[in-house]
Amino acid sequence: EAGVAQSPRYKIIEKRQSVAFWCNPISGHATLYWYQQILGQGPKLLIQFQNNGVVDDSQLPKDRFSAERLKGVDSTLKIQPAKLEDSAVYLCASSLNPGTVYEQYFGPGTRLTVT
Amino acid sequence: ELKVEQNPLFLSMQEGKNYTIYCNYSTTSDRLYWYRQDPGKSLESLFVLLSNGAVKQEGRLMASLDTKARLSTLHITAAVHDLSATYFCAVAPNTDKLIFGTGTRLQVFP
Numbered sequence A: 001e002a003g004v005a006q007s008p009r010y011k012i013i014e015k016r017q018s019v020a021f022w023c024n025p026i027s028g029h030a031t032l033y034w035y036q037q038i039l040g041q042g043p044k045l046l047i048q049f050q051n052n053g054v055v056d057d058s059q060l061p062k063d064r065f066s067a068e069r070l071k072g073v074d075s076t077l078k079i080q081p082a083k084l085e086d087s088a089v090y091l092c093a094s095s096l097n098p099g100t101v102y103e104q105y106f107g108p109g110t111r112l113t114v115t
Numbered sequence B: 001e002l003k004v005e006q007n008p009l010f011l012s013m014q015e016g017k018n019y020t021i022y023c024n025y026s027t028t029s030d031r032l033y034w035y036r037q038d039p040g041k042s043l044e045s046l047f048v049l050l051s052n053g054a055v056k057q058e059g060r061l062m063a064s065l066d067t068k069a070r071l072s073t074l075h076i077t078a079a080v081h082d083l084s085a086t087y088f089c090a091v092a093p094n095t096d097k098l099i100f101g102t103g104t105r106l107q108v109f110p
Helices: none
Strands: A005-007 A010-013 A019-024 A031-037 A044-050 A053-056 A065-068 A075-079 A088-095 A110-114 B004-007 B010-014 B019-025 B032-037 B043-049 B055-058 B061-066 B071-076 B085-094 B097-100 B104-109
Touching: A005 A088, A010 A019, A019 A088, A019 A110, A031 A075, A044 A065, A044 A075, A044 B097, A075 A088, B004 B085, B010 B019, B019 B032, B019 B085, B032 B071, B043 B055, B043 B061, B043 B071, B071 B085
Parallel strands: A010 A110, B010 B104
Antiparallel strands: A005 A019, A019 A075, A031 A044, A031 A088, A044 A053, A065 A075, A088 A110, B004 B019, B019 B071, B032 B043, B032 B085, B055 B061, B061 B071, B085 B097, B085 B104
16 A cells, blocks of 8 residues: 655755645545644644645644645645744645544655755 | 643653553543654554543553543553654643643653
């Protein structure tokens, strides 16, 4: 079974530039998550989708971050404009829903460096 | 605000020794997860604990959950170098939204 795919794996941009990350979840997984992991910290949830609808985006800085999952499969996370503090690893995860365990499977992540 | 705290934050231990990592959380949660993260890599699921008193073991790692004390432990038996990684616990107080702990960076040396 193929895992969660993400691209690009690495990205370096200057502050005030824009960037987009792509995620393809495990086939059949209805729920998709984007996490931000700052160096030395645990992942923090940015946004959660159920199919193509947003379940939770309370931690998403909406003035600069946006995300979409138009057809309920792939998802894109965008930052515009980027700030230095956005330097982090952006992890995508997916889970099979409904289910009691709600186990999340993580992708390899995109490491973003903002200079 | 929900807090998930792990201790220790850093752990350097000799091969063959035993040690325990603790995960305390500040609100009720009927599920607790343990993940492993190698440097530059993503998170690998280790254990999912679903009920009070749950205990799971895989190789040299054993995890337990006490929901009344809001405490989970990850016990390492006879550590080997391959266990060197960062270990995260996470709770899910509301459906499937995970709140991660601070992480414990484990280094096992000969």
